Structures are given as C-alpha cells and as structure tokens.
Amino acid sequence: MGKIKKIHTPLDKKTILSLKHGDKIFLSGKIFALRDQAHLRITQLFKNGKKIPFDIKGKVIYYCGPTPAKNRIIGSCGPTTSGRMDKFTGVLLNKGLAGMIGKGSRSKDVIQAIKSNGAVYFIAPAGAGAYLSEKVTSCRMIAFKDLGPEAVYELEVLNFPLVVAVDRKGKNIYDRLQMNCK
Amino acid sequence: MLRYVEAKKIEKVVEELCFEANIFLRSDVEKALKRSCCSEKKNSISREMMEILLENARIARRKNLPICQDTGVATVFVDIGQNVVIKGGLLRDAVTRGVKASYEKNCFRKSVVEDPLIRKNTGTNTPCIMHMDIVKGDRVKISVMPKGFGSENKSRIKMMNPTSTDKDIVDFCVETVKLAGPDACPPFILGIGIGGTTEYSAYLAKKALLRPVGKYNPKKHIQKIEKNIQKRVNGLKIGVMGLGGASTVLGVNIETAPTHIAGLPVAVNISCHALRSATCKI
Numbered sequence: 522m523g524k525i526k527k528i529h530t531p532l533d534k535k536t537i538l539s540l541k542h543g544d545k546i547f548l549s550g551k552i553f554a555l556r557d558q559a560h561l562r563i564t565q566l567f568k569n570g571k572k573i574p575f576d577i578k579g580k581v582i583y584y585c586g587p588t589p590a591k592n593r594i595i596g597s598c599g600p601t602t603s604g605r606m607d608k609f610t611g612v613l614l615n616k617g618l619a620g621m622i623g624k625g626s627r628s629k630d631v632i633q634a635i636k637s638n639g640a641v642y643f644i645a646p647a648g649a650g651a652y653l654s655e656k657v658t659s660c661r662m663i664a665f666k667d668l669g670p671e672a673v674y675e676l677e678v679l680n681f682p683l684v685v686a687v688d689r690k691g692k693n694i695y696d697r698l699q700m701n702c703k
Numbered sequence: 704m705l706r707y708v709e710a711k712k713i714e715k716v717v718e719e720l721c722f723e724a725n726i727f728l729r730s731d732v733e734k735a736l737k738r739s740c741c742s743e744k745k746n747s748i749s750r751e752m753m754e755i756l757l758e759n760a761r762i763a764r765r766k767n768l769p770i771c772q773d774t775g776v777a778t779v780f781v782d783i784g785q786n787v788v789i790k791g792g793l794l795r796d797a798v799t800r801g802v803k804a805s806y807e808k809n810c811f812r813k814s815v816v817e818d819p820l821i822r823k824n825t826g827t828n829t830p831c832i833m834h835m836d837i838v839k840g841d842r843v844k845i846s847v848m849p850k851g852f853g854s855e856n857k858s859r860i861k862m863m864n865p866t867s868t869d870k871d872i873v874d875f876c877v878e879t880v881k882l883a884g885p886d887a888c889p890p891f892i893l894g895i896g897i898g899g900t901t902e903y904s905a906y907l908a909k910k911a912l913l914r915p916v917g918k919y920n921p922k923k924h925i926q927k928i929e930k931n932i933q934k935r936v937n938g939l940k941i942g943v944m945g946l947g948g949a950s951t952v953l954g955v956n957i958e959t960a961p962t963h964i965a966g967l968p969v970a971v972n973i974s975c976h977a978l979r980s981a982t983c984k985i
C-alpha cells in the first residue's frame with residue numbers, strides 16, 4: 522500500500538498529471554454533488570446554449586445524493602454508481618470538468634474522454650456514507666432545489682479518502698477485473 | 704379466538720423498524736464483515752476499505768446516522784396471523800404512515816418517485832413495497848428492509864430449463880455477480896429464489912436476504928449450491944469496491960418453492976454489504 526497523496530481542488534493540470542491509477546488520495550476543497558437528474562438538466566442546458574448554475578471548468582463532481590442533515594453539516598453522503606452518469610460525462614469533460622468521484626466502473630467512451638481531456642476519475646469508499654459525512658466541513662444547496670435529494674450541492678471536504686480509478690492516461694484499476702470476470 | 708391489533712400500533716412499529724434498519728447494521732452482517740476483514744491481507748487497500756466499512760457502522764450507530772445515504776425503497780414484509788383483526792384503520796395506510804414518519808423524522812433520504820417515467824419525487828419515500836401473507840396464529844410479524852438501488856439494479860432473473868443442472872444455476876448466479884462487478888458495493892450478499900413463477904422467484908430472492916448471513920438452507924442439496932456459489936464468486940476476486948482481495952461475497956441465501964414441470968425460474972437479488980433489515984412480532 523503506497524503513501525497517501527494530499528491534493529486540493531480546483532485540480533490543476535500538474536496535479537492531475539501526478540496522479541496514477543491505484544493511488545490513494547486525500548482530497549480537500551470544494552466539490553459539487555450531483556447525480557442523474559441534475560446531469561440530465563445540465564446537459565440539456567448546454568444543448569440549448571443556456572448557462573448552467575455553476576462553472577464546471579477545473580471542478581470536481583461527486584456523484585452523490587446525501588441524506589438530509591439533522592443537527593449537523595450533512596447526513597450520510599457516500600458515492601452513487603458512476604456508470605449511470607456515463608452517457609452525460611463526455612459532454613461535461615469537453616466543457617472542462619477536471620474530475621469525478623463515484624463508485625464502480627466507467628464506459629470505454631468515458632475513459633477515452635478522460636484521456637483526451639486530461640481528467641481523472643476517483644472512487645470513494647462505497648456504502649460508507651456515515652464515515653464520509655465526517656469529512657465534510659460545509660454543505661450548501663446551489664441549484665435544482667425541486668429535485669429534492671437530487672439537487673446540486675456545493676460541499677467542502679477535508680481529507681476525503683479516495684482512490685484514483687482512471688488516471689489521465691486512461692489507465693484503469695478495473696482492467697484487472699475484466700480478466701477475472703471474462 | 705380473535706385478537707385485535709390497533710392500526711396505530713402497526714404504524715409505530717413500522718416507524719421504529721425503519722429507524723433500526725437504517726441506523727444499526729445487522730449483527731450477522733457486521734460479524735460477516737469482520738470475518739472478511741480479517742481474511743484480507745494486512746496493510747492491503749482492501750483491508751483498509753473493510754476497516755472503513757466497520758468504522759462506518761460504528762459511526763452510524765453512535766451518531767444515529769444512516770449506514771448508507773441510499774436509505775432505499777422500504778420493502779415491508781407483513782405476515783398476518785389469520786386470527787388477527789386490525790382495528791382503527793387500514794393495514795396498508797398504517798404501514799405507509801409508519802414509513803413516512805420515520806423517513807421524515809430521522810432525515811432519511813426520500814428516494815421514491817411517483818411515476819417511473821415522469822419521475823417526480825413524492826417527498827415522503829412512500830409508497831413502500833409491501834408483501835403480505837396470511838399465516839397461522841394471532842400475531843403480526845413485520846420486517847422492514849430498506850433496499851438501495853445500486854445493488855437492486857444489478858439483480859437478475861432467468862427462466863431456466865427444467866433439465867438444467869446445478870452447475871447451470873451456479874453459472875447464472877456467478878455471471879450475475881460478474882455483471883454487477885464493482886458497481887453494486889461489494890462484498891455482496893446474494894438472495895436467490897429458485898422455483899415458483901417469475902414473480903414468485905423474485906420475491907423469494909428478496910425474502911432470502913432476511914435470513915441471517917452464514918445460516919445455510921437446511922436442505923442439504925441446496926446448501927451445496929449455496930457453498931458452491933460462494934466459493935466461485937469469491938474466486939472472481941472482485942473484492943471490496945472492486946479493489947480485489949478475498950471478499951466478494953459475504954453470504955449466499957437460497958430459498959426454494961415448488962414449480963411447473965416445464966420450468967426452473969432462478970432469481971438473484973444482489974445486496975450490497977449494507978444489507979439492512981429489522982423485524983418485530985406484535
């Protein structure tokens with residue numbers, strides 16, 4: 522098990538270049554929590570040439586729909602399955618999105634888009650929402666309130682534990698599984 | 704002799720069961736996780752992730768936080784003794800009110816949309832899914848299982864040939880786990896329903912998850928299949944979060960039912976490691 526790298530958002534090119542698949546990371550800074558319906562809306566806004574509620578250039582998206590907070594900053598907030606966002610991800614990466622956090626594997630197209638845009642995909646401990654909520658220092662709803670748990674949240678995290686799943690060269694920790702699971 | 708049970712009592716019990724299930728990891732699941740954690744190599748990333756899952760269960764318990772943010776669709780199993788009369792309201796309404804109250808009060812996530820295509824959130828996490836059965840006696844047994852969809856999405860069913868072998872069944876189950884891969888939060892618990900009809904096998908698969916992890920089916924020939932699946936699935940080395948290691952599955956629970964001469968339905972319900980349920984008898 523290698524050393525833990527500490528990195529901050531926004532992610533600059535140099536940081537992304539330094540990340541290799543399998544690296545253990547502590548991420549700090551702002552990340553944006555959004556999932557299925559918000560992705561659908563944002564890509565539709567892009568399609569219609571409209572503005573989206575936050576600038577995604579250089580940002581990191583977290584696929585997450587937290588439980589509401591009860592006398593604390595945020596409720597449980599683990600990652601949701603990334604694969605469901607695959608069909609939207611290419612568009613966001615082409616618009617400058619720097620990174621994504623989720624759980625599970627990505628499609629070939631997404632991996633290609635990560636490579637061509639020099640981005641990165643992380644996985645967070647899945648099914649550990651209570652644990653991860655302790656790493657969140659602020660949480661603010663910033664768009665699509667009507668979507669309820671699927672609204673967009675701006676989170677600030679401190680030492681959020683991640684693993685680099687797909688690095689900027691398109692190297693994927695799950696390649697090994699494709700062999701086992703053939 | 705008839706026994707009267709107040710609808711209000713059922714509502715309260717359902718409310719409490721939703722709380723218990725979402726906050727307190729089942730002791731059998733926690734034990735299985737601990738065992739699996741110990742079987743991972745020291746200092747490996749898989750070991751570390753398993754330790755995070757155990758720590759997560761402790762934090763959830765201590766801070767009354769949901770084990771997982773996907774507090775699921777509440778699936779409610781109600782076995783009603785046929786000598787029971789429910790007083791003061793409808794059973795379905797009482798269960799719905801209990802779910803609604805718990806999800807609101809405890810700040811669980813409301814993940815239910817009213818129409819599967821229009822997809823507007825109901826804001827209450829209801830309606831819930833209810834499976835009712837009339838049984839002998841004068842008690843009401845209620846189990847609440849909040850099931851997240853990361854793993855529900857990877858569940859599958861196959862109408863196999865009646866002449867299929869044990870190996871064919873095992874192959875289908877192993878293939879289902881391969882397809883789920885790292886997406887559905889391994890290590891898994893597999894609920895498997897064999898026999899019945901299409902919908903009944905799917906129901907059995909879900910219900911099988913209520914059985915404690917590690918408690919095998921009493922029928923020897925079924926137990927053999929359970930063990931076989933467990934062994935082969937762990938051989939896939941998907942591991943926690945797909946990072947490899949010894950634990951891809953924590954338990955395999957098969958339930959069976961009589962079926963038609965022409966068929967052999969097999970349903971596999973994949974549960975993530977956050978297998979949650981709570982049961983109470985009134």
Ligand code: SF4
Nearest residue numbers: 648771851853888975
């Ligand atoms: S699959 Fe299970 S552990 Fe994973 S996010 Fe869904 S409910 Fe939580």
